Structures are given as structure tokens and as C-alpha cells.
Amino acid sequence: MAKKRGKSIIRWFTAGFFILMFILATGLLMVAAEHTFMNYYIWFAVMALLGVVSVMPCMRLWRWVTDGAARWLCGVLHVVFFTVFLSGLLIGLNFMLTDFSALPEVKAEVVDKYSETHYRSRRVGRNRYTRGEPYKVYKVQFRLDNGSLRTFQLPLSRYNKLRLGSAATLHQGPGALGVPVIAY
Helix, strand or coil: CHHHHHHHHHHHHHHHHHHHHHHHHHHHHHHHHCCECCCHHHHHHHHHHHHHHCHHHHHHHHHHHCCCCCHHHHHHHHHHHHHHHHHHHHHHHHHHCCCHHHCCEEEEEEEEEEEEEEEEEEEEECCEEEEEEEEEEEEEEEECCCCCEEEEEECHHHHHHCCCCCEEEEEEEECCCCCEEEEC
8 A cells, every 4th residue: 555655646746847847848938939030830840740759658657647548648748748848948048048248239120119018916815816906018129130020028227218210239149059049
């Protein structure tokens, strides 16, 4: 009886670790994707294809974690986890390890400035949340030399310094892993 309980605890710990890694990779991917130039359809298709190729070697692990769930469910879990985890890791490392001060400067025109009103959540009771106080998010849209548009979220101090139609300096070049990145 004690052996079975010990294996169950290890299984739950492993499943929790996989869920935590999935959440962290998703967050890293969301942060870095705004500053990365690439065709994401092709990127995710290649990552999903690599996930499909690696299903069979990892099937035993997923069957153990899911306590013997159907093989197709384990395969889908592996492909989704592998795609998001590897994409978040590679795109995130490409962005986080880049030295933006060493990248060449590019002039871009300010096309649009706008602010969005978001709302915090406020707890009003047990298991009850409502819309809380509003706050502003400031965004600027730039037109690059090649004609593409990029939108960045900026702090208020930088947002106030920019004017419509004016030129701004952006840093654009290859990231740490060679995928092109841009930053303001």
C-alpha cells in the first residue's frame, strides 16, 4: 500500500512540474513574441511536427503521468506541451539573451498613439470577483523602413515624448539565437 501511495505522489509532483513548465513557457512566449520577427505559422508547424515525431519515445512517460490514459490523449498532450515548451524556450532565450544596445539602430515613423483602459479585478466576497479600478496601457504603432507596422506597449514617460509623424529610434537585428528581434 505504501509503495502505491509513494508512486502516486511522485506522479502528481511530475504532473504539477509539467503544468508549471507549460505556464512559464507560455508566459515567456507571450512576452518575447511581441519583439520577434518571424512567421509564427511556419514556426509552430515545425515545432508540432517535431512533437509528432517525438511522441513514440515519450509515450511511456505520458502514460505514467496520466495514469494510463488513452494513447491518443497522451499523444495530443505531448504534441501540445512539446510545441509550446520548445517554442517558449527558444524564442524566449533568443529575446532574453540579446544585447539590444549592440544592435544597429533603425529609424521608424510613429503612425499611431493610443491608450487602452484595462481594469483590475477586485474581490468582493468568497469566490466572487468584480471589475476593479481602471488603469491605462499606452501603445504606440511604428512603421518600419520595410513598411511593416509594429505596436509596442510603452511606459507613460516614453509615450509622452513621442509625437505622431515623428521619427523614433528602434534597435533591430539578429537575436542571440539568430532570429530577428526589435526593441524600443
